[in-house]
Amino acid sequence: MTDTINHHIPEAILAAYAAGTLPHVFEVVVATHVSMCESCRAGLDAHETAGGVVLEGTGAAALSDDLRADVLAMLDMELPADPAKSVRKGIYPGPVMEALKNREPRWKSLGMGVRQSILEAGPEGSLRLLYIPAGRAVPDHGHNGLEMTLVLQGSFSDETGAFGVGDLEVADEDLEHTPVAGEGAPCICLAATDAPLKFQTFMPRLLQPLFRI
Template sequence: MTHVQHHIPDAMLKAYASGNISPHFATLVAAHISMCEICRVALGAHEAVGGALLDVTKAVDVSSSLKTDVFSKLDAPFTPKPVFDRSGIYPGPIVQAMKGQEPRWKSLGMGIRQHIISYDKQGSLRLLYIPAGQAVPEHGHNGLELTLVLQGSFSDETGQFGVGDVEVGDEDLAHVPTADAGPPCICLAATDASLRFAGLIPRMLQPIFKI
């Protein structure tokens, strides 16, 4: 098992356990949990606390048809969707988010590519492909960005991040992530706001690339 050194913040695990998290971040958290035993255990603790709270919470009346509706959905036929991950790089939650399709990489320049999985007012979820030795242009953050490494590794001002590691970027972080030597670095990045690029050209191209 990969030795993960950088984890999901506990507050975000708690939000994930309670369902109080955007779909973009939920997919990334689920993917990390599938790769990290420590965070799986922590999530289980949060879910146990949530279950205990439900046990002492006053019941709420629901419609008489709810049980029938739920059981009818359970009886509905299920056809597994095809998966694309022949390489073993992409965890199940990412495969599910991409609906079993291959990434459609689009160039961002300098050999860097991206595939946007989802993009809306709540933020974005995308795959990034960064060749070894290549740096992402210097940028800060207007909100929160979580970056999960799926292949290879990258380094920046805060340290090195390998497979399974998550970097948390907030408004206080400005950095230049650079892929380390070895295989290309493939990451999953989730944001709730646009990035804040230092250079003029990246800022000009930002609306086109939806970064």
């Protein structure tokens, strides 16, 4: 699928993922893209290898009792699955199926044919699937933080370009856009945010608390 992917994970985000410092909602998006993209998978391997070299070159140091306990607890934690080996179901790669707990999405209408299925919502951010009918536009909006959107089916376009299956858009406070689903199959995206969106029109702002966007 990599041959058709034109929008990849920025290096800084890939490095943060390799270091384990991304919020979980963004980790899921990165893991999903990596499971679809050979070039980003190779980039991730490079970051992880570089991190291992740094650790090997670090001299031994005495640990306090509290730090030793924290390290031992981390070693006991189950490591995340390799995204490349995760099991896909239909259009949903393994990391998405894990977030869905191996169930079908529970879609809820946002109006005008657009639907969402919230996979996670908490202090660090939200993770959701979005279903947008062909030709339908998402209301014009900006961002109070970071938004990562990965296409799983169909396509969309906005002021920054066109995005097809496997493409990742990373938006921040500097981007205001109006995504429009492409022709053909409905656009289904995996989207993660760490802050509410900034809608420019009255009705989306009014409904925003209800839809938790």
